[in-house]
Amino acid sequence: MNVYRVLIVEDHPFQHQYLTTAFQAAGGFEVELAWDGATALQRLSRNRYDLLLTDLMMPQMDGVQLVQQLAQLHRPPALALMTAASRRMLVGCGQVAKNLGLQVAGLISKPVREAEIIGLRTRLDELNEQARAFSSRPRGCRSGDTLAKALQSGEIQAWFQPKMSLRDGRIVGAEALARWLHPAEGLLMPGAFIEEIENAQLDIELLTSILGQTLSAQAQWAQMGLTLPVSINLPTHLLDQYDLVDRLLAQVRVNQADPRQITFELTESSTTQLSSNYYAGACRLRLMGFGLAQDDFGKGYSSYFNLVSTPFTELKIDRSLVLGCGENDGLASALRSITELGRKLGLVTVAEGAETRAELDVLRRAQCDQVQGFIISPAIDRVELAALLKEDGPRPALS
Incomplete structure (x- = not known):
């Protein structure tokens, strides 16, 4: 000891x-x-x-x-x-x-x-x-060149965390999350490399890589008769690039995919230099048919004004409001208020980070639409998710 x-x-x-x-x-x-x-x-x-x-x-x-x-x-x-x-x-x-x-x-x-x-x-x-x-991690393995090569070689992969409907218990979507299959260090979670990718100004390369892998996975699932919308994190500061939306749409079209099957989650880790760039980018994403989610609502600086003035289709409730909600009446009340607001705004509400049945019960009573978290499934690769989808069918929600 x-x-x-x-x-x-x-x-x-x-x-x-x-x-x-x-x-x-x-x-x-x-x-x-x-x-x-x-x-x-x-x-x-x-x-x-x-x-x-x-x-x-x-x-x-x-x-x-x-x-x-x-x-x-x-x-x-x-x-x-x-x-x-x-x-x-x-x-x-x-x-x-x-x-x-x-x-x-x-x-x-x-x-x-x-x-x-x-x-x-x-x-x-x-x-x-x-x-x-x-x-014990090897030193000197986080240079810009190393990160760029990891992206180009496919070491940094898109894994997918399923989203479950709280109405019927079926898998109705997934979130693409980056995982690095490092040759020396093994499987690395985003916390081990995302900040370094941002510092190396490779976030657009990461975004397009994750999008490309997602489109490829969706095409493979479609060949199996499986259709699944996927959401992808989009650092908000990238909306400062005036041609970003066109580049993303072109990537989807060249893969003969449907932009309606992709939702971009605007993260709070950064912001645009001009607020007009934020609204212009968000509106253009929706005009091109992409879904748009307010990520991490209830954490940090996410605001009601952004929620009602941006053409979101989805509201992601931050895990900090979900963790322990089964034993915390204050959190349960906040979740009820947020899901009610989401319904009034016509948004799909998705709770992140559910880990216990007590938390699922609170979210179900709050009439949250979807949930993701370890109690449903961790992020898994495209092959494992395909197997999970084939097993998935009409069945009651977890109780």
């Missing part, structure tokens, strides 16, 4: 004793205590810790201020937050930490229980394993 150094920031004497005993009972921890944020920062400047656990309600420097200071350290520890305040407050403070680039190991409502402490140890084990995997 790994042993982790933990610094606990708490100003109540009883909590000091209680937390020390609880962590010792859970095992795998060396615990130190600090009474306030200033003392904690002094300790962090001198010593290395694996985890900082802090209460939010603290004198002089509250937990949020401590989080902001923590983010300025060269190598901050993982962070866990605890409070007797509302769960909504806890989640909001967790978002502060995540947006500052900190690794959030846990959000705990007081009183802290042993199971939650064991959960922290499990999360630290996961972070430790991720760090080892990252340090």
Whole structure:
């Protein structure tokens, strides 16, 4: 068992004793205590810790201020937050930490229980394993030339995550997601290379590669008598290229495909230099027959104004609103409101990131149209999806 150094920031004497005993009972921890944020920062400047656990309600420097200071350290520890305040407050403070680039190991409502402490140890084990995997990766393999060759050679592939109808349980679509079959590192998820592709200004090459592979897969499925619309992520800043829509349409036409079978999801990771480019590109995509989705709605800066002023056909509900909705009445209420708004605007609503049956039940009660997530299927290659489609038929939705 790994042993982790933990610094606990708490100003109540009883909590000091209680937390020390609880962590010792859970095992795998060396615990130190600090009474306030200033003392904690002094300790962090001198010593290395694996985890900082802090209460939010603290004198002089509250937990949020401590989080902001923590983010300025060269190598901050993982962070866990605890409070007797509302769960909504806890989640909001967790978002502060995540947006500052900190690794959030846990959000705990007081009183802290042993199971939650064991959960922290499990999360630290996961972070430790991720760090080892990252340090073992071959260096110097992310040059622009390497990325371009990976795109050209087909190492970076389109895999497809099915979308299931919550009305009848059938597969009604899929989202194309990039996977890199790296010759040395194995299967890499987008988080391992997408940012580097953007930095190398190869995002248009990635977009056209994923579109080309999607059109090829759809043609293969059509030969089997299978028709499936596919959605593809489109970084919004690419709409600054005035000829982008024409190039995408030409690629579809040369493959003798139907643009109505492709939906482009406008992502929030970037924006256009001019707002007119955003609206011009979005309108032209729809004029050419493509579907258009507002991606990650409910996260970041997605706005109601964009939703009602852009000719979207689909509303993608961000996974942050889905995760835990089975146990969180606030999230369930938000999902009901969003799906109702989608219906009034004539949009297909699609929830991302469903992992449990409880979450499916909430989405079904909210009358969400479609869902994707690991409980349905992870992203799979075109051959596996074809097999899944052949097995798919009229059947009841999951219950």
